[in-house]
Amino acid sequence: MEIRESLEAIIDAAIDAARADGSLELAGAPQAALERPRDEANGDWASTVAMRTAKLAHKNPREIAQIIVDHIPANDMIAAVEIAGPGFINIRLSDAVLQGVVREVREEGDNFGRGTIPEGERYVNLEYVSANPTGPFHVGHGRWASLGDAMARVMRHGGYDVYEEYYINDHGNQMDVFGNSVNVRYQQLLGRDVEMPEACYGGAYVKDIAQDIIDQDGDKWLNVSDEERVEAFREMAYDMTLKNQREVLANFGTTFDKWFSERSLYVEDENGESAVSRSLDAMREKGYLYEKDGALWFRSTDLGDDKDRVLIKGDGEATYFMSDVAYHYDKMMRGFDHLIDLWGADHHGYIKRCECMLEAWGWPGALEVQLGQLVNLFRDGKAVRMSKRTGEMVTFEELIDEVGVDATRYLMLSRSADQPIDFDIEVAKKKDASNPVYYVQYAHARICSILRKAADEADAAAVEAGEMTMGELAEKIIPEDCDLTPLTHPSELALMRKMADFGNLIALAARDRAPFRLTHYAQDLASLFHQFYTNCHVLTDDADVQTARLALCDATRIVLALTLNLLGVSAPVKM
Secondary structure, three states, rough: OOHEEEEHHHHHHHHHHHHHHHOOOOOOOOOOOEOOOOHHHHEEEEEEEEHHHHHHHHOOOOHHHHHHHOOOOOOOOEEEEEEEEOOEEEEEEHHHHHHHHHHHHHHHHHHHHOOOOOOOOOEEEEEOOOOOOOOEEEEEHHHHHHHHHHHHHHHHHHEEEEEEEEOOOOHHHHHHHHHHHHHHHHHHOOOOOOOOOHHHHHHHHHHHHHHHHHHOOOHHHHHHHHHHHHHHHHHHHHHHHHHHHHHHHHHHHOOOEEEEEEHHHHHOOOOOOOOHHHHHHHHHOOOOOEEEOOOOEEOHHHHHHOEEEEEEEOOEEEEEEHHHHHHHHHHOOOOOOOEEEEEHHHHHHHHHHHHHHHHOOOOOOEEEEEOOOOOEEEOOOOOOOOOOOOOOOOHHHHHHHHHHHHHHHHOOOOOOOOOOEEEEHHHHHHHOOHHHHHHHHHHHHHHHHHHHHHOHHHHHHHHHOOOOOHHHHHHHHHOOOOOOOOOOHHHHHHHHHHHOHHHHHHHHHHHHHOOHHHHHHHHHHHHHHHHHHHOOOOOOOHHHHHHHHHEEEEEEEHHHHHHHHHHHOOOOEEE
């Protein structure tokens, strides 16, 4: 049980005791509902229960608070209780409770802070990035990759079973336009006077693809019809682009349980059925389909949409929305409890119709859409519009190559998804405290250095050679049952107090799909460690103090590494 939950149970027990002996006349038992005081000087936790029950109990809030305090049962968690202001119950934890956090972290390791989610709510399909396979990723895709991957990691630690999925938009007119764009560039490179059509992909990468085809096949495609050439180039360009997208994401450390092809939705099985037909049958059975002007419509206005939506056009061609209908139906039929889609902010107007389709099938609320804002690139405070190499947009791959995976991930996650990111390339490359990811990683590396210095030469050399992990070294030099009572300095208590917050942080970040909170937590924890390091000498002549402080350092190392890992960022042992 978390410290907060244990404290709430103590206050709840005090309220029950006061009700039982008649001190408090309340029909129901209010909840303690502890929260952090704004000013740490007021204690570790505070409850407003006295003020919330004043009218019901017909007493002054401070009087109620005193009654509750008088009924607090004997316990070893609370060092002091104070009634403040209009009736706040401020609680200060005992040092022993905070010291116990160090032991808990070291015992649980990577499992520290793990949560649980009830059956029927935990199996989640998380779909993100899902770019058209018609060109390289832009930096915005990098934000979705960072956000989706970190969200999945945090949610898993919070107790969810998360299935990560990438939707390949490989069906529709954009693929034909892509194939024709490569077709024109191919002919131009081989000397034909052909103009690019108005509907085209004009980036330099299209010319690169055409050149790759020439390097592989020469001019053999000049001797076939335009239709055959476009069809062949569409598939070749698709394969090349998708391969590049897979490689970029893999190098970024983002992997998926499934790459789902939109085309597969239209493929019929041995019974002549497809994902499209099955989704339509299910919607028709619920009475939400009708025909008008030769087209097939979804009666989404019955479910709150501002207008009905066309699924199949009069000429028999499926709309883009039809693919979404079939895809989301297919997801639910695979047994997921909940669907989460990460989209760009420009898709805001698309949300309602997608919520309606899930409700039409009988799954209201099963779809959750998280919108992400744009990434603004800067270099030393000046906006970056173009790539130096191509003269066009800066691609996600170029950003990773220049900045690195860790800095890219961390800075992409530094703000809530609903806020734009101002990403300064030069700040991301700095090796000093002005770069937040460097600041946090340096704290981890500094702890590892302390542990190596505390070890004998042979063990330190084994760590340097990669023959022993930092965890194994820490276990060897710090007894599992070491005495932690020397940890009473304010800097030590602050560090332990911060680590005690980790479980609640994970639960809320997982619930709110807010991995950005972990970047703030990591910086706070790193800052508190640096303060502790300044104020408290770890390697001292007092063996008991040294051992206790080494245990505190090791616990901090574990929580820092865990936090960084949940963000998809490495925790270096040396910098």
